[in-house]
Amino acid sequence: MIYIQHATVLTPHRQIDDGAVLIDGPQILAVGTADEISRPAGADEIDASGLILVPGFIDLQINGAFGHDFTADPASIWAVAAQLPRYGVTSFLPTIVTSPLETVAAAQEAVSRGSNYGSGGATPLGVHIEGPFLNPEKKGAHNPAYLRLPDPELVREWSSARGVRLVTLAPELPGALDLVAVLAKQGVVVSAGHSTATCREAEAGFDAGIRYGTHLFNAMPPLHHREPGLAGALLTDGRPVSGLITDGIHTHPSMIRLAWRALDGGSITLVTDAMAALGMAPGRHLLGDLDVVVDGQSARLLDGTLAGSIVSLDAALRNLIAYTGCSLAQALPAVTTTPAKLLGLEATLGRVAPRYLANLVLLTPELQVQAAIAKGQIVYEQSPG
Numbered sequence: 001m002i003y004i005q006h007a008t009v010l011t012p013h014r015q016i017d018d019g020a021v022l023i024d025g026p027q028i029l030a031v032g033t034a035d036e037i038s039r040p041a042g043a044d045e046i047d048a049s050g051l052i053l054v055p056g057f058i059d060l061q062i063n064g065a066f067g068h069d070f071t072a073d074p075a076s077i078w079a080v081a082a083q084l085p086r087y088g089v090t091s092f093l094p095t096i097v098t099s100p101l102e103t104v105a106a107a108q109e110a111v112s113r114g115s116n117y118g119s120g121g122a123t124p125l126g127v128h129i130e131g132p133f134l135n136p137e138k139k140g141a142h143n144p145a146y147l148r149l150p151d152p153e154l155v156r157e158w159s160s161a162r163g164v165r166l167v168t169l170a171p172e173l174p175g176a177l178d179l180v181a182v183l184a185k186q187g188v189v190v191s192a193g194h195s196t197a198t199c200r201e202a203e204a205g206f207d208a209g210i211r212y213g214t215h216l217f218n219a220m221p222p223l224h225h226r227e228p229g230l231a232g233a234l235l236t237d238g239r240p241v242s243g244l245i246t247d248g249i250h251t252h253p254s255m256i257r258l259a260w261r262a263l264d265g266g267s268i269t270l271v272t273d274a275m276a277a278l279g280m281a282p283g284r285h286l287l288g289d290l291d292v293v294v295d296g297q298s299a300r301l302l303d304g305t306l307a308g309s310i311v312s313l314d315a316a317l318r319n320l321i322a323y324t325g326c327s328l329a330q331a332l333p334a335v336t337t338t339p340a341k342l343l344g345l346e347a348t349l350g351r352v353a354p355r356y357l358a359n360l361v362l363l364t365p366e367l368q369v370q371a372a373i374a375k376g377q378i379v380y381e382q383s384p385g
């Protein structure tokens, strides 16, 4: 057992000053004030004085990190999983970009096979397949050679039971709405993205069961007052949740504020869309089978197209707070409860509460990650100095 005390706990809906959390195995056993929860004999003790205890972060879109690219090497999911807790991430969806269909199968297999790195790391909750049913006009950094038209035959094996959680497609493509129905039936959350959808086409997609928008504003037509497009539909419809990349490069801070106000904070998930160069020095790296140049702030194709970010999720969270002026408590659902709910995992993931998985992050007052606990194990500690 682990007994954490003297933390400011954000559950995230409730703040407990001088809080204590008792962890038993992979689960949280009790949460309360240090007066309410006493330390059982034999429990390891963590004094979290001056620190903020929050739920572990969930990233719904990450392409790789630390030199590994999930599309180029699906087996690298676990090597990255082992290191993600340094950014507060305890669960994530490894994202496979448009590629040969065998690559998706290899990623499904890698996730289901489990880790060779022991249990000490973040948990891949399943694969996010971004493509191949995307609009060529908004392909972004996706390799057009592998783009396909929607075809139910191609997604027969894409189910939550087989490790697929999220699929991004362009709802305006012929047959896309039928595919949404097929995927939803197979337990997959479907997202609209890399799309030229009009507002009406986007809303037809939401009617068909699309519940998420992939990196709002990026790879979709800009907001226009006579044709609000997919972005306008995501901001106003009320049903879908939207992913936002708050690296300060993919989306202007003013547009982040616009989205934050329009969606009232509650229908936003922060995603990193990070690529292999996250956690690495500037230089030339691989995304899928395309060359990408990293300059310390951004990652671009040789022609200048943005190719995924190099922002970490804890930095994305700090950026959201800086751009919108919201509090940590207001920002936290975007990396905890909202993504958990989107995936239907809200009963076990995303909160500091009894019977939830003991996925926890200790933050300094400056919101830097001091330590991370995944499934009840301390998997990261910032070394002193």
Ligand SMILES: [Zn+2]
Pocket: 130, 140, 194, 214, 215, 219
């Ligand atoms: Zn994308």
